[in-house]
Amino acid sequence: MNFEILKNDFEEGILTVTINREKALNALNRQTMLEIRYLFEVYAPDLEGLKGVILTGAGTKAFVAGADIKEFTNLNAKTGAVFSKNGQDIYFLIENFPKPVIAAVNGYALGGGCELAMACHMRIAGEKARFGQPEVNLGIIAGYGGTQRLTQLVGKGKSMELNLTGDMIGAEEAYRIGLANHLVAQGEEVAKAKEIINKIGKKAPLAVAKAIDCINAHFNEGKAAYKKEYEHFGALIETEDTKEGVAAFIEKRTANFKGI
Ligand code: COA
Numbered sequence: 001m002n003f004e005i006l007k008n009d010f011e012e013g014i015l016t017v018t019i020n021r022e023k024a025l026n027a028l029n030r031q032t033m034l035e036i037r038y039l040f041e042v043y044a045p046d047l048e049g050l051k052g053v054i055l056t057g058a059g060t061k062a063f064v065a066g067a068d069i070k071e072f073t074n075l076n077a078k079t080g081a082v083f084s085k086n087g088q089d090i091y092f093l094i095e096n097f098p099k100p101v102i103a104a105v106n107g108y109a110l111g112g113g114c115e116l117a118m119a120c121h122m123r124i125a126g127e128k129a130r131f132g133q134p135e136v137n138l139g140i141i142a143g144y145g146g147t148q149r150l151t152q153l154v155g156k157g158k159s160m161e162l163n164l165t166g167d168m169i170g171a172e173e174a175y176r177i178g179l180a181n182h183l184v185a186q187g188e189e190v191a192k193a194k195e196i197i198n199k200i201g202k203k204a205p206l207a208v209a210k211a212i213d214c215i216n217a218h219f220n221e222g223k224a225a226y227k228k229e230y231e232h233f234g235a236l237i238e239t240e241d242t243k244e245g246v247a248a249f250i251e252k253r254t255a256n257f258k259g260i
Helices: 029-048 077-095 113-118 136-139 146-154 156-165 171-176 189-201 206-220 226-238 240-250
Strands: 006-011 016-018 052-057 062-064 101-105 108-110 121-128 130-132 168-170 180-182
Touching: 006 029, 016 029, 016 189, 029 077, 029 240, 052 113, 052 189, 062 101, 062 113, 077 113, 077 130, 101 113, 108 113, 113 130, 113 146, 121 130, 121 189, 136 156, 136 171, 146 156, 180 189, 189 240, 206 226, 206 240, 226 240
Parallel strands: 016 052, 052 101, 062 108, 101 121, 108 130, 121 180
Antiparallel strands: 006 016, 130 168
16 A cells, blocks of 8 residues: 555654644544554554554644544444444554554644544653544544543543543643653654653563553453463563563673564
């Protein structure tokens, strides 16, 4: 697939993906969603030496201002549900990606854009970032997981408030309530995300992947997540990387992990 909307830059093991529809505030039209699916299903998993992925928006105004509202006019009850489920499926690919995926939120993250940021493993907010689920203003609700992931991240009360009022919150409040992991000067979002991915890139890759899997399982599999945790723990303890990590600790040196 040729990327028409996404601009991808793969450098030193980090794939930085810019959603590039600046005139439409990077709203997610059909083509953008197809490209995001392909990116996480095929393109990124194939990249040799990939340490992690950063998602950001083109320009200085928006991360992503939502699903493309202009494509809503032809939807009916049946195609609307398919549209919503398709978005959810794509966002699960991001949530379940085995390497860190970080949203560098450089402006408006609204509706499907807020949901996209929440499907990522972490969010870095620039000072001008604005988050919200304004779907109630259109007569609909969040459809790409926003009622669920916002509740997971900020708790029921704040999620109710944001989903029911459609209000936007600024970067400082997003940071205060735990929606954003870090608050940085405007323009520094990608740099901060790179710093975190580079730090994680020095850890054992299999352990990182299993930690992501277990944390997601807490929300999607309930109590079974504890079983998953001890099973993954057991599998990891036999790996070459665990031998290396333990030996490095005892020998007082830095571990050199190989992902095996
Ligand atoms: N879908 C499609 N187009 C969108 C869009 C979206 N979600 N968000 C913004 N755009 C387009 C606007 O239609 C406008 O296009 P035009 O120049 O062809 O008219 C362009 O992006 C710039 O947006 P504009 O509204 O003029 O900018 P603003 O600074 O006045 O307002 C926002 C910015 C983000 C507050 C406003 O665009 C907005 O409310 N967008 C919709 C947010 C939303 O409801 N998202 C959830 C969708 S489910």
